[in-house]
Amino acid sequence: MDQQPEAEPTTPVRMTRRRWVAAVAAGSTLLAAAGFAASQVIKSPAQAAADTKPPAADVLTAPVERRVLKETVVLRGTVAAGQSVTVTPAVGGGESAAEPVVTKLPVNAGGTVRAGQLLLEVSGRPVFVLKGELPVYRDLKPGAKGDDVAQVQQALRDLGHGTGNDVSGTFGAGTKAALQAFYAGLGYDPRPAVDDDGEAVEAAEQGVRAAERALEQAQSAAETAEEGQEQDGEDGEDTTGGAGNAEAERTIEWAQEDLQTARQALTEAQAAAGPMLPAGEVVFLPGFPARVDSVSATIGARVTGGVMTVSAGKLVVRGYLQERQKGLVRAGQRVEILAERSGTTVPGEVRSVAKTLDAGQEQGGTSANGTDGERAPAAPQGYPVVVEPGKPLDPALAGQEVRLTVEAGSTAGKALVVPVTAVSVGSDGKSVVTVVAAGGTQRRVPVRAGTQGDGYVEVVPVGGGRLESGALVVTGIRQTSGGGA
Numbered sequence: 001m002d003q004q005p006e007a008e009p010t011t012p013v014r015m016t017r018r019r020w021v022a023a024v025a026a027g028s029t030l031l032a033a034a035g036f037a038a039s040q041v042i043k044s045p046a047q048a049a050a051d052t053k054p055p056a057a058d059v060l061t062a063p064v065e066r067r068v069l070k071e072t073v074v075l076r077g078t079v080a081a082g083q084s085v086t087v088t089p090a091v092g093g094g095e096s097a098a099e100p101v102v103t104k105l106p107v108n109a110g111g112t113v114r115a116g117q118l119l120l121e122v123s124g125r126p127v128f129v130l131k132g133e134l135p136v137y138r139d140l141k142p143g144a145k146g147d148d149v150a151q152v153q154q155a156l157r158d159l160g161h162g163t164g165n166d167v168s169g170t171f172g173a174g175t176k177a178a179l180q181a182f183y184a185g186l187g188y189d190p191r192p193a194v195d196d197d198g199e200a201v202e203a204a205e206q207g208v209r210a211a212e213r214a215l216e217q218a219q220s221a222a223e224t225a226e227e228g229q230e231q232d233g234e235d236g237e238d239t240t241g242g243a244g245n246a247e248a249e250r251t252i253e254w255a256q257e258d259l260q261t262a263r264q265a266l267t268e269a270q271a272a273a274g275p276m277l278p279a280g281e282v283v284f285l286p287g288f289p290a291r292v293d294s295v296s297a298t299i300g301a302r303v304t305g306g307v308m309t310v311s312a313g314k315l316v317v318r319g320y321l322q323e324r325q326k327g328l329v330r331a332g333q334r335v336e337i338l339a340e341r342s343g344t345t346v347p348g349e350v351r352s353v354a355k356t357l358d359a360g361q362e363q364g365g366t367s368a369n370g371t372d373g374e375r376a377p378a379a380p381q382g383y384p385v386v387v388e389p390g391k392p393l394d395p396a397l398a399g400q401e402v403r404l405t406v407e408a409g410s411t412a413g414k415a416l417v418v419p420v421t422a423v424s425v426g427s428d429g430k431s432v433v434t435v436v437a438a439g440g441t442q443r444r445v446p447v448r449a450g451t452q453g454d455g456y457v458e459v460v461p462v463g464g465g466r467l468e469s470g471a472l473v474v475t476g477i478r479q480t481s482g483g484g485a
Contacts, residue, residue, distance in 0.1 A: 059474055063471065067414050069451050071328070074406075078401055079316075085284075102297045109294050113291075115131045119308065120297070132285070139277065161182050163177075190276065211263075214258060215259050285312035292309075295307070314388070317402060319384075321382050326353065347391075350406060352386045353385045416467060422434075422475045423449055434473060445466065446462050
């Protein structure tokens with residue numbers, strides 16, 4: 001009988017299948033975990049690009065405006081008088097010239113002075129102020145002629161000292177009398193024009209008297225000779241007095257000529273004599289009251305230079321333009337003057353702009369051992385500019401700083417204006433603005449830029465472009481913090 005094969009054990013087979021299922025389940029779990037991990041570190045190129053692109057951008061816009069645009073230049077200025085004079089006395093003649101010293105000082109810094117007032121006394125001689133715009137440049141003596149003489153005559157008349165019948169601009173007898181009276185009012189004697197104690201006039205007077213006597217003698221001799229000739233004629237004698245008569249007539253004629261010459265010399269001597277106005281004793285200022293800006297002298301101090309500074313005239317504002325500003329500012333432009341302390345504004349006008357650079361004041365130094373160091377020039381301040389107010393400034397502003405806003409340019413009436421940042425220049429060199437429509441679409445409009453000021457610029461569409469007031473133009477891009485998915 002055939003032997004049947006043994007059957008395979010069933011228990012081991014079932015165990016193997018269970019292990020396989022468990023193994024498959026564990027493997028699936030591991031693959032799933034591995035896949036999740038991989039998904040966190042591996043991205044597609046599109047996803048990577050999306051995650052690294054810049055945040056979404058918002059367009060910044062501003063409306064187009066239609067208004068008058070002014071181009072301005074802003075700078076600082078100092079309020080000062082229209083004319084400032086340094087008083088430098090020049091004492092001449094006599095012992096006082098050897099060592100001039102200040103002997104009287106009736107004014108102080110910050111004080112005011114009026115026309116005809118004494119500023120100081122130097123070696124016993126006065127230094128005073130008179131009204132006038134022409135600076136003194138010479139001594140004025142009797143017989144002098146010119147505009148400076150006319151200025152002195154007018155100043156004396158303003159003070160109540162008439163100049164008589166003198167022609168304007170001629171220093172005659174009336175002007176001498178007026179000057180004499182003015183000095184007397186100050187308590188001084190004027191300097192004589194001819195410092196000879198009157199010898200020239202006295203000598204001329206003696207010459208006239210001598211010529212008059214000579215003429216009288218000649219006339220008397222002629223009369224005596226004529227009487228003698230008449231007596232001889234009555235006695236029947238033959239007279240031959242014709243030659244004698246001719247001689248007497250010539251003597252009289254010569255004596256008359258000598259007398260005329262002597263009288264002319266006396267007239268000239270008298271005209272040259274009298275008071276004079278030394279250049280070192282007068283300071284001319286254009287208006288009063290004037291202001292004493294500074295006093296550097298004291299009583300008893302030697303006069304070696306300027307002793308005080310006096311200013312007068314209409315208050316103006318003086319400032320400095322930098323190189324970049326100079327080409328924008330010119331005479332005649334309107335200016336707003338702002339006194340920042342009080343908040344008041346005054347309109348003005350540019351009166352002048354200097355063509356040369358002002359190197360400024362010297363800067364002095366002191367060395368480590370306390371001695372004065374070498375003086376070095378300060379940095380250039382700029383180009384001096386003078387602004388004239390449209391109405392008088394408050395005298396209290398003298399010496400104070402103010403703000404000047406110069407209207408360097410202006411559009412001709414209302415114009416289309418946009419922020420400066422709205423205008424860009426393409427590679428072709430043409431200027432454009434980008435207009436944003438209601439739906440967000442954009443269009444570029446070619447423009448020509450014009451007047452610029454206060455952050456805005458005038459624009460004129462060109463090439464058929466359209467640009468209206470109220471339209472929105474791109475001025476920039478604002479970056480947001482969000483990112484793409």
